[in-house]
């Protein structure tokens with residue numbers, strides 16, 4: 001984790017997040033260009049002598065300032081909706097992880113493998129290598145470059161399972177199963193936090209995803 005990650009996006013660890021960052025940059029370019037254009041026009045209005053009768057009210061100019069913003073909105077809306085539905089896609093997952101929110105910890109279930117099930121609490125025993133308020137005792141370990149289905153629910157109040165560098169944030173709602181899928185393209189640790197105000201210790205139920213090659217994942221699975 002670097003300082004830059006705390007003020008902007010973290011490095012993308014999944015194709016979804018790469019696309020989201022690309023869309024953010026694309027939208028920001030449009031926003032900056034609009035801002036510059038509007039500031040230029042407003043400045044020019046101040047120094048305008050208003051000697052041209054067609055400048056403020058005429059059929060042609062009204063068509064221009066109606067069509068242009070509409071085109072700009074379409075240029076933003078279409079990639080946005082495309083990305084939204086792409087993110088929602090379940091791409092033939094190989095394994096399924098069930099994530100259950102509790103006040104105030106997470107439970108992970110791997111029902112594909114002889115009922116692996118464990119709780120994930122925030123780690124309070126800090127040393128020089130730990131991240132305060134972000135480390136947990138049991139990481140959610142998943143294989144690399146594999147389509148993984150996430151089934152997210154809650155046992156008490158609404159929580160939200162969020163992993164910024166995968167571009168995922170899904171509510172954990174009691175009595176309801178929410179489904180999404182992830183594909184992790186880089187090995188290592190990923191940090192996230194519960195993103196729904198869920199009670200007194202809301203800030204103390206962090207999420208750690210550990211992605212590892214399939215060989216090591218299967219070795220971890222067989223250790224249960």
Ligand SMILES: [Cu+2]
Pocket residue numbers: 101102158159160194195196197198202205
């Ligand atoms: Cu929570």
